[in-house]
Amino acid sequence: MSHSYILTLSCPDRLGLVHAVSGFLLEHGGNVEEAAQYNDHATGLFFMRVQFACAPHDRASLQDQLARFAEPHQMRWSLHATDQPIKTVLLVSKEGHCLNDLLFRWKSGLLSVDIRAIISNHRDFYQLAASYNVPFHHLPVTPATKAQAEARQLEIIEAESAELVVLARYMQVLSDALCQRLTGRAINIHHSFLPSFKGAKPYAQAHDRGVKLIGATAHYVTPDLDEGPIIEQDVTRAEHTDTVEALTARGRDTESQVLARAVKWHSEHRVLLNGHKTVIFR
Structure with a gap:
């Protein structure tokens, strides 16, 4: 042995x-x-x-x-x-394509992770979590309760001994303090080919500019919004006939694939930080 x-x-x-x-x-x-x-x-x-x-x-x-x-x-x-999968907590809001994809890949043995909990500011995916036998924590977030919600999020993350936190389309901006606590172990998927179209509604921004390519970016979370070290990116073509809704639908597939690759590489310890960049040993 x-x-x-x-x-x-x-x-x-x-x-x-x-x-x-x-x-x-x-x-x-x-x-x-x-x-x-x-x-x-x-x-x-x-x-x-x-x-x-x-x-x-x-x-x-x-x-x-x-x-x-x-x-x-x-x-x-x-x-x-190598026989110890990374303990992972997933955060999600109201769009579940990335969440569903990660759960399926995990149960199919395609990701070396151990998903211990799902945290959401909405109730939409409690049945999906239950179907995978993963604890679901509903933590509503308002400007008045943001600090308390983040404190509870951190309690759950630490209680599960999570080595990785994945923001699978979690549409709340984390505080600087929480970003610092999760340095190097929190991955976000941004539905844009960063550094273009940062912030909210990137597909609407892309549509307004008439882009020919739309993309997605998986990166580590830092206090600087959407500027953390990039792990993976990919693109798909856009047509002049596309509506914002069509771009959004097409982009969801890219988001899911990009995030899955980033989580896989991180879980296999193939990503090393190099200042504001990453070294990826694929």
Whole structure:
């Protein structure tokens, strides 16, 4: 029997880093199954993702040894067991195409996530949640109750030990404080090819400009609205005959696919932050 892990790391670039990492794994009985690395010459940073198998031993001990190895290289690193899906909480408002798609992919074994709860400011999808046996939390949000609602959201997220929060068309702007608490573990889907058409009603904005392509963007949530590091984007063609409603309907398929890819890559620890950008090891 062996255990499989994923090691991700970033550090200042220097000669011999791949050799050093592979040598460390060999020294500790690790067999590399998949590896990818990237040198960002603009920032001088090195990024790496390694999946490896090794004989069962104390994970805490392995992490201690990794910490000692990483320190002189100034590495930021994380270690994940491949057999442990990421605990996830989904947030949604009144449009359920992304929610429905994620739930189906999860139950079909296509996403390495463990969906622990759904939070919504509307009741529309409580039956959908029940059909997947996922707890549904209805938390109405008004300007007067926003702070209390967010406090309760955070309670649920922490109670479920959620490592990932997905805004699956959740149409409330999170406060700066909540964005900070969820740094690096909250993904939003924006129904626009950012940085174009930020904010509300992007399909109406796109229609008004007569665009020939409409798109969707999955990105990490930051206090700067719709400006977080981008994980994935895609587009579909628009016709001059399209109404706003037709653009919206066509765009929903793109949104669902883009968000699913972003969640999949994040759950497989293929996304590393590089300042305001991301490195994706597909």
